[in-house]
Amino acid sequence: MKNKYVDFISDEHLLNCIANLHKAYLKAKNNITKKNFYSNKVDTIKLTFDAQFNNINQESLIQAEILRQIDKSINNSIGTFHEQILGGIQGFQVGNLSGYDIKSNDGTLFAILNFESLSQNIEEGIFEKLCNDAQFNKIASYYYVDFSSKNDSLEKWVIGNEESSESHKRVFKTSGNKFYQLLTGNEDALSSLQSKLPIVIRDYLKLPV
Known part of the structure; x- marks a missing residue:
């Protein structure tokens, strides 16, 4: 159905x-x-x-x-x-006590979600955690999902400057919209959810049409 x-x-x-x-x-x-x-x-x-x-x-x-x-x-x-x-979403689950907010059932994806502006030191601490875990788990990709970012992108996370920078080939920084797209395969997944929320809430509250 x-x-x-x-x-x-x-x-x-x-x-x-x-x-x-x-x-x-x-x-x-x-x-x-x-x-x-x-x-x-x-x-x-x-x-x-x-x-x-x-x-x-x-x-x-x-x-x-x-x-x-x-x-x-x-x-x-x-x-x-x-x-x-x-x-x-099929194939994924809440991270619970894994240290991550979202993870794939097969252990190939782990993500930390953020919804507010963070200091540079805190972001760098998250970056180091993801890189260290990526070094240990050779088959997984790691994502820092910044829902507060105005930059709608999914890219390899690089910190530092032109003279000195750090990155890892399996550590990424992405927006909420792109992360929804990644997990669902639907580029309009988040906007679709947003557009349907008034209907879902009405049904949940059993309000008249």
Whole structure:
């Protein structure tokens, strides 16, 4: 039977991923309320200055900060959502305790997913890990998947400059879009998922058409 939503994962798996993300949204909203807002490390003195000097109602500032904290929590859950989606593609799985977010069932691909801007030192640390593991596992390719990058590409990862650079023939840096394409064989896989999300969410929530 043909899938209703996308062709690279089952409808059931996609709905399960949506359900998990919805639970994360509900948990985030329940965990950060006005009641426990002040129990967190909130600079109430700064909050007072912000309200007075910017001529903003303090209640509005509190609500905005609560939403910001919820949003920060949800960003991590969006990363988990992509892991679960990609792990549902035939031939691949979530990395679990492997040190990687996604890996192939046959051990020939390992990937670390990133969803925020990282410092150069952290990226270099990831690069070294991938290169070291590539030296040990001679049949696998390793990917650093940067969903935050505006550069839509898949290329050998090279760090350094023209005078001194490092790379490994089986270590790559890629965008989220290209990684979806790599795993599915469909260059429109990620955009297809994005376009179908309103329909999937409506079906999950059982909303009327």
